[in-house]
Amino acid sequence: MTLLKGRPVFGGLASGPALVTKLPMNFTASFTKPKNIFPWWRSQIQDRHHDLFKRNVKGCVLIFPAAIGSTYTGMVLLELMYQECAPAAVVVQNIDPLLVSGPVLADIWFSKGIPIVEYSGEDIYDRISDDDWVEVNGETGKIKIREQISS
Amino acid sequence: MSGEKMKLEPEHEMMLAGEAGKALARAMITLVEYGKAFGAKRMMPIKSSHLAGTFGIKVFKAYLHILNQLVEEGVRCKVLTTVNPRPGYDLHIGNKFVFAKQKILETLLADLGVVPNYSCVCYDRVNTPELGDCISWAESSAVQYANSVLGARTNRNSILIDICSAVTGYTPEFGYLLDENRRGRVLVKLKIDEMDASGLGFLIGKKVVDKVPVIENYNFSKIELKNMGGAMAASGGVALFHVEGITPEAPDLASVFDGDPKEVITITQNDIDALRFKDLDTATSVVFGCPQMTYEETMLLGQHFAGKKTKLPTWFCMVPEASKRFEGSELYTKVVEAGVKVVDFCPLAGFSLRIGNKKLLTPSGKLYYYLSDTVYGAVKDCLKACGV
Numbered sequence: 366m367t368l369l370k371g372r373p374v375f376g377g378l379a380s381g382p383a384l385v386t387k388l389p390m391n392f393t394a395s396f397t398k399p400k401n402i403f404p405w406w407r408s409q410i411q412d413r414h415h416d417l418f419k420r421n422v423k424g425c426v427l428i429f430p431a432a433i434g435s436t437y438t439g440m441v442l443l444e445l446m447y448q449e450c451a452p453a454a455v456v457v458q459n460i461d462p463l464l465v466s467g468p469v470l471a472d473i474w475f476s477k478g479i480p481i482v483e484y485s486g487e488d489i490y491d492r493i494s495d496d497d498w499v500e501v502n503g504e505t506g507k508i509k510i511r512e513q514i515s516s
Numbered sequence: 517m518s519g520e521k522m523k524l525e526p527e528h529e530m531m532l533a534g535e536a537g538k539a540l541a542r543a544m545i546t547l548v549e550y551g552k553a554f555g556a557k558r559m560m561p562i563k564s565s566h567l568a569g570t571f572g573i574k575v576f577k578a579y580l581h582i583l584n585q586l587v588e589e590g591v592r593c594k595v596l597t598t599v600n601p602r603p604g605y606d607l608h609i610g611n612k613f614v615f616a617k618q619k620i621l622e623t624l625l626a627d628l629g630v631v632p633n634y635s636c637v638c639y640d641r642v643n644t645p646e647l648g649d650c651i652s653w654a655e656s657s658a659v660q661y662a663n664s665v666l667g668a669r670t671n672r673n674s675i676l677i678d679i680c681s682a683v684t685g686y687t688p689e690f691g692y693l694l695d696e697n698r699r700g701r702v703l704v705k706l707k708i709d710e711m712d713a714s715g716l717g718f719l720i721g722k723k724v725v726d727k728v729p730v731i732e733n734y735n736f737s738k739i740e741l742k743n744m745g746g747a748m749a750a751s752g753g754v755a756l757f758h759v760e761g762i763t764p765e766a767p768d769l770a771s772v773f774d775g776d777p778k779e780v781i782t783i784t785q786n787d788i789d790a791l792r793f794k795d796l797d798t799a800t801s802v803v804f805g806c807p808q809m810t811y812e813e814t815m816l817l818g819q820h821f822a823g824k825k826t827k828l829p830t831w832f833c834m835v836p837e838a839s840k841r842f843e844g845s846e847l848y849t850k851v852v853e854a855g856v857k858v859v860d861f862c863p864l865a866g867f868s869l870r871i872g873n874k875k876l877l878t879p880s881g882k883l884y885y886y887l888s889d890t891v892y893g894a895v896k897d898c899l900k901a902c903g904v
Contacts, residue, residue: 399869433753436568436654439674447578465553466674
């Protein structure tokens with residue numbers, strides 16, 4: 366078990382398996398493609414420029430450096446939360462207005478927000494690997510990591 | 517939570533307390549929480565807003581729920597508020613399905629009192645802020661132009677944050693509203709023989725991600741600044757760029773950088789050429805206008821088509837008001853006779869769903885980034901593919 370301390374940005378407590386990328390996330394390009402119309406592909410990343418192409422974000426703790434792209438971002442994230450197929454939490458190296466708006470809107474208008482913690486250190490990528498179980502606290506900034514037991 | 521302290525005026529407290537209705541209270545709470553995450557100390561009154569949410573996408577439900585709540589309580593925009601392009605609902609049956617909520621959405625927007633300009637290039641004649649104006653816009657390409665070329669101040673606000681600002685008349689003060697965040701971070705040197713502003717923007721966005729780039733002096737036209745900015749805001753998260761000696765906050769390098777640049781990058785002709793699609797013969801259609809084409813841009817580009825026939829289905833996506841003016845020109849007839857379709861919807865939305873048109877060629881770095889099965893060409897490549 367590893368414990369990291371980031372900066373609390375928004376929301377409460379949530380956990381899930383880690384999904385890690387070193388590439389910035391473009392949520393609009395990821396979740397507004399024709400395929401995303403279908404419920405079973407709604408939360409599958411459809412950004413062909415990204416290394417998480419075709420990965421599903423539902424219930425995971427998404428770990429990435431920054432959000433990029435269109436100002437649809439907040440609405441796209443809000444909709445994922447509203448439809449309950451969003452990541453469980455996000456850990457990001459640099460917060461930005463578009464990323465933060467999604468959880469804030471989901472929380473205030475529908476009580477369905479998710480936690481955001483900012484952790485700027487590059488060591489995040491050594492500490493957390495895909496499928497490690499991660500618990501994120503948006504009020505304290507604490508990130509608990511239970512490494513996957515490799516067989 | 518971080519940055520707990522925000523100084524609120526009686527007007528904000530009144531809204532938060534629900535004295536002007538529940539929906540307006542929620543709009544204000546949204547802005548307060550949004551501001552707190554970034555350590556905002558106060559709310560700033562805004563001159564205008566621009567909304568990006570103009571596609572009535574069937575599967576997007578939460579957005580309309582919020583608009584409905586506002587409209588039911590009779591909430592109206594408090595400042596000049598323009599809106600993004602329409603999605604091309606009538607283009608084919610598929611779009612009618614995907615954008616099934618288009619009419620409902622447009623009625624809600626009208627009820628909120630927006631200006632129905634329906635363009636991402638809202639700063640062309642309709643919503644043109646001045647140097648130093650505080651605004652709260654969405655639409656990454658419009659935010660980019662307002663910040664960089666006009667010197668107004670806005671963050672890259674999301675859809676719905678834009679509406680919360682429009683109906684309250686406020687935005688929390690942080691980010692690009694503050695002097696210290698408007699300074700240059702990365703100096704961009706150019707080793708380019710043949711300028712392709714949109715391709716350059718695409719490359720800069722990829723390299724700097726969300727830092728403020730300063731491009732060394734080059735006399736970009738307004739059209740080039742629009743297209744370069746749009747691309748940079750798609751491939752990266754750039755909200756503000758400067759061009760030495762051209763944009764209002766960069767009279768020279770010394771004043772735009774706080775000391776020496778933290779980083780220097782060079783973009784070469786080879787970098788740009790590597791983006792350009794080589795098998796032009798295999799392109800199946802050509803789309804111009806993302807961000808939408810202005811009147812001036814269309815008059816320049818249209819010349820190439822006069823007296824010729826385009827080899828491929830070719831689209832000009834124009835600012836609606838500019839398209840009406842263009843229809844009155846002689847060149848319009850020539851362009852249409854050449855086979856060009858002149859439309860006023862958003863190509864990114866309109867062409868998302870398409871069958872049997874697998875290699876869409878575009879000189880827009882933004883469209884190239886967002887649309888599946890799209891290839892990039894400089895303007896001259898696109899004209900060549902059209903055979904004009």
